[in-house]
Amino acid sequence: MxxxxxxxxxxxxxxxxxxxxxxxxxxxxxxxxxxxxxxxxxxxxxxxxxxxxxxxxxxxxxxxxxxxxxFPYKHYANKNIMLLLTVVLVVLFTWVKVKGIGGELGSQSWIKVPGLGSFQPSEYAKLFIILYFSAAFYRKAQKYTFEKLQPTEIFYPILLWILVVACVAFETDLGAVIILCGIAISVVAASGIPFKTFWKFFGVLGAFGGIILAILFTLKGDILTDSRIGRIKSYINxxxxxxxxxxxxxxxxxxxxxxxxxxxxxxxxxxxxxxxxxxxxxxxxxxxxxxxxxxxxxxxxxxxxxxxxxxxxxxxxxxxxxxxxxxxxxxxxxxxxxxxxxxxxxxxxxxxxxxxxxxxxxxxxxxxxxxxxxxxxxxxxxxxxxxxxxxx
Structure with a gap:
């Protein structure tokens, strides 16, 4: 020591x-x-x-x-650590969905933690995606060469990313959604994955992202509230x-x-x-x-x-x-x-x-x-x- x-x-x-x-x-x-x-x-x-x-x-x-x-960063690739981080994420998103509080724009993004005040799960999600994606790609690299790695072989990280983005979008924290997408792409780009495979992966993320948006607008029609529409209009002038x-x-x-x-x-x-x-x-x-x-x-x-x-x-x-x-x-x-x-x-x-x-x-x-x-x-x-x- x-x-x-x-x-x-x-x-x-x-x-x-x-x-x-x-x-x-x-x-x-x-x-x-x-x-x-x-x-x-x-x-x-x-x-x-x-x-x-x-x-x-x-x-x-x-x-x-x-x-x-x-805390040595190499431990983040450990399966037990990854599982613990995932469990914490699930608990936070369940909590915010059941007892979340929001603001004037219709968001439900915070939870009340006794003795600590409010906590925003989407902030934890940003760090989680970095660690989980890094660990998942690192573990895959131990088994496969990146030249042979296909998007289908990392199905679970993609699925988890989709679920995280969907949960944050439903809160609705659209700024965090943009950041989560950028983080995921950056981690994958830094993994050393070949350019062609990267674009395949990017295409998969883009396709699923489009599906999430379609579902979001279908099931949560109030996402474009008057306040949000006003922000878009006021952006122009x-x-x-x-x-x-x-x-x-x-x-x-x-x-x-x-x-x-x-x-x-x-x-x-x-x-x-x-x-x-x-x-x-x-x-x-x-x-x-x-x-x-x-x-x-x-x-x-x-x-x-x-x-x-x-x-x-x-x-x-x-x-x-x-x-x-x-x-x-x-x-x-x-x-x-x-x-x-x-x-x-x-x-x-x-x-x-x-x-x-x-x-x-x-x-x-x-x-x-x-x-x-x-x-x-x-x-x-x-x-x-x-x-x-x-x-x-």
Missing amino acids: NKYLKRYAQNFDYPLFFTVLLLSLFGLVMIYSSSMMVAIVLEDEAPDYFYARQVKNLIVAFLAFAVAAF PFDYEDGSGHQVVNGYYAIGGGGLEGRGLGQSIQKLGYLPEPQTDFIMAIIMEELGIWGVLIVLGGLGFIIYRGFSIALRTKDPLARMIAAGIASWIGFQSFINLGGVTGLIPLTGVTLPFISYGGTSIIMLSLAMGILVNVSMFERVERKKTIS
């Missing part, structure tokens, strides 16, 4: 850890700044209500990071719907434009004073731009960009297929979620309600992301150890 800890300390990925820590602390500051008015007026709580809750979330997240960072579905986007624009290059100053946002709804969640980047200008943007984009780069860099360097798929999956997760959030804030794509990694307020998000970062740090450590062995 002492030998393992010594080797771990020598090969710990400090740049990745401190980048995650910096982003999380920066997000904590911005949550406090952006949520004061919401806490006082809407929640009838102290100004630091959301800040205090996020501090507790970060403590749990740090513990999750530490556990994942010390939000100023035509400024008093309705375009309200959040338009006030996000005002925040971004009002900050200019230098920003109004920390704590000096105008849009957070009741104009921009829930500024501490998916629209926190608009407040960052308004208060800190280009410097806030550089901190967020620089930190997220480094994490994504680090993940793909680890994936490209390692010779272990399992490590490569896990690292690529985690990096893709951060990349897709960041793009969807920032794209919605800036009007590049329609809003989906996806949070900004490490920055937005939210317990489930920061805890699951911290777990993923702990796993990535562990993968990085083992990759460094193997590289040193090769050099020596």
Whole structure:
């Protein structure tokens, strides 16, 4: 054990850890700044209500990071571990279906955990798909060469992915569905599977995805609620719907434009004073731009960009297929979620309600992301150890 800890300390990925820590602390500051008015007026709580809750979330997240960072990633390919992760997923989705709670858009995406608050199963599903797909393809690679691997030979991972996407879609968390699809494709692409076989696999996913959408629209006709249709319309020209579905986007624009290059100053946002709804969640980047200008943007984009780069860099360097798929999956997760959030804030794509990694307020998000970062740090450590062995 002492030998393992010594080797771990020598090969710990400090740049990745401190980048995650910096982003999380920066997000904590911005949550406090952006949520004061919401806490006082809407929640009838102290100004630091959301800040205090996020501090507790970060403590749990740090513990999750530490556990994942010390747990050897190779164990995720173990059948018993895979079964345990699957059982947890089934329990969470059953729970959210039976006793789930939702929001104004008709979603049923959260469950109440006694003593811990609310939990969003779709966040767990993102990490689950990364680990399960990586383990499944890794185990198949032990029996077959990827050149001979066909989509029919990985029927169960495909079936499980379909069920997960269907459950998340029925919640209905459409932003998470997009991320789950991107993660699955990224993990498969990183597996080393031949290009022709990859496209066959992609075709299978696309076909089943189309079936899921058809079933979803048939059985859950209320998925396109007035709110969601309004988001699509307001995406084209939000100023035509400024008093309705375009309200959040338009006030996000005002925040971004009002900050200019230098920003109004920390704590000096105008849009957070009741104009921009829930500024501490998916629209926190608009407040960052308004208060800190280009410097806030550089901190967020620089930190997220480094994490994504680090993940793909680890994936490209390692010779272990399992490590490569896990690292690529985690990096893709951060990349897709960041793009969807920032794209919605800036009007590049329609809003989906996806949070900004490490920055937005939210317990489930920061805890699951911290777990993923702990796993990535562990993968990085083992990759460094193997590289040193090769050099020596």
